Amino acid sequence: MNAEAAALDADDPLAHHRAAFVGTDTPLVYFDGNSLGRPPRATAERLARFVTEEWGGRLIRGWDEAWMQLPFAIGDRIGALALGAASGQTVIGDSTTVLLYKLLRAALDAQTAADPRRVEIVVGRDDFPTDRYLVEGIAAERGARVVWVEVDTSRGVDADLLRDAVGPRTAVVLLSHVSYRSGFLADGAVLTAIAHDAGALVLWDLCHSAGSVPVALDDWGADLAVGCTYKYLNGGPGAPAFAYVATRHQGGLTQPVQGWMGAADVFSMGPVYRPAAGMRRFLSGTPPVLAMLAMQDTLDLLEDAGIAAVREKSVALTEFAVRVADGILAPLGVRLASPRDPAERGGHLTLSHPAMRRVTARLWEGDVIPDYRDPHGLRIGLSPLSTSFTETLVGLHAVADAVRAES
Template sequence: MDRLEVPHASLEVEAAALDADDPLAAHRAAFVGAETSLIYFDGNSLGRPPRATAERLARFVTDEWGGRLIRGWDEAWMDLPFAIGDRIGALALGAASGQTVIGDSTTVLLYKLLRAALDAQSATDPERVEIVVGRDDFPTDRYLVEGIAAERGARVVWVEVDTSRGVDADLLRAAVGPRTAVVLLSHVSYRSGYLADGPALTRIAHEAGALVLWDLCHSAGSVPMDLDAWGVDLAVGCTYKYLNGGPGSPAFAYVAARHQHRLTQPVQGWMGAADVFSMGPQYRPADGMRRFLSGTPPVLGMLAMQDTLDLLDEAGIDAIRRKSIALTDFAVRVADGILGPLGVSLASPRDSAERGGHITLSHPAMRAVTARLWRGDVIPDYRDPHGLRIGLSPLSTSFIETLAGMRAVADALRAEA
């Protein structure tokens, strides 16, 4: 008998039992493609589309865009960035209304808030010229920090991290000081899935007199947050991962109410002006979150995420987090049982309290394994060095699907070997 047959059989029983007991199992049917044999392990990069979105988009084209035409701006579209932003804030971020807005891409919003925070801090205290960021943060974050530092004559302080983890309290304490202006942190590390301690790291930054800007791209819609209670200053996150907004859907920005009046965002466009339609000779920023907009709101790009917000409202972020933990715990156990003997190691935290919605599995053959899996309709993604990321979106992923995908990884590893 193959020594893997018994573990495989027991895992099949466990996966079926977990699906039977899953209170969120019925939500899987709400997503396009969930009924097919394709195995999707990349919901942490691009979420599956909700079925309702196709109908929403069609109705918008015929009824609102086609029927109301330019009247749509006065009737609804001008308010969408704030209405949807507030809903994301309430359902996913722990943010009171008036602090979250849908705007540009993640990169542009990070630039706006980071640059605005640095300038505000330096204006108050010219000695505060340092930006602290993790060496293993997502490339956009690191590139922006370097660019803004060069642009504004600031200095980058790099936090050296273990690529299987992320920035923790000890590392941050050692990096901040009286010259720190802004700290840019990832709530969930894009490579390892490490879940940072939001309130603790925010407190450490504040004790040093710094502002903190959180990148929420890999946690929004998957991990509960309480930005207001944590005392967070600023945050940015994307909407095409766990919020299922679609390819390139616009990002959101959070600015705590106490900071909105003192921050001047650097991309001055007509939509952020105090009187948008006065077409005045000079720019005067609007009050509140409107001042953080620049150009015309991406109305089409904001439509799809509303259906996931409906699901999020129905399921509740705490229930989603419970299933996320159960999925990643199960994936880790399967990896230990059927991939460990093949030389695979876990490059993510084992403790679920320190882990977001994805895990990374390490093996020298993972780049080739990923390509082989994609050809067979099993879709994880690859990150250097040697990392296969398993992204498990709680609303659209089942335990049976997770087990089938992990078995496919084992088969691909054997084939490569």
């Protein structure tokens, strides 16, 4: 398949973007862009320039000149390029966990206040641990009840499962657009409609889709969404997350972490908290300016490429990886633990074999970097802007060698 990989790379209209990322000129194979994206080369220059010119040159004047608006300016750009969201609905804020807490708690409180029967939070049993832990914690905190959706770990929450889970007591549904384990791609429009038909609000977790899979929050009629920026948006380790709140909900939700940055008049330092209008009310503390810088370079690349082309290459990469896995890994007992239909799959695959924990450790020693997820799952994250078909093939051959060695 070497010739096929080379031909696919030669025909790839996004191939030139690969050189924009640090490390792509080395033999290292990176299969973990769905956990932490490679840094763009331009980011080193951007960070250095910020330290010497903006921070070092403008000092505290930078807040008035630009920094106070960065959470909204970058949020709007993410909304336009990656989320299908009109301006004024997306903001950069805290970590994914904190933003999920804020929006989930605010949605639950609003729903229960409007209808005291609505005390249930629906969430998938196989959702990312943070999502599940937050749901349990908020339910205990607010006297609510968790409704678990039991799912096949090689898939995720689909329409039939959600219809069975929601009803007149449902307040909020928390859904992953792309399942962290299997890569299952949910139908955002259909699932949002099902939740709305039951009178519930929907909070979308976009961590594994933003920047890789087209999202259309406004078209779906979505209520709320949160996603991280250090995966396909390459914001760097611990980069802050984004929050989306549809315009129609912004005035009616009370977020629970009241801080000075969310006040109507930030610098009045008044004795009473009055929430700001719009997305500012969902902020709490001082914006993490340094941590917002890196993602802007990937947004430049995403604007140049277009999310449709990114998705097209993502599908091509995962389809190629499945073909290779079927040819060289299936005979070794490795099973695909992700949907085979690319329309039901995001940007990563999971390959299952009892030896995969040891396989992962062996691969890391040889500069092939996937990640491991129980049970027995090796995740192959293929970032469309920085991953080549040849890199994918080389990495999967290394996986085969490691499986043989560890079986």
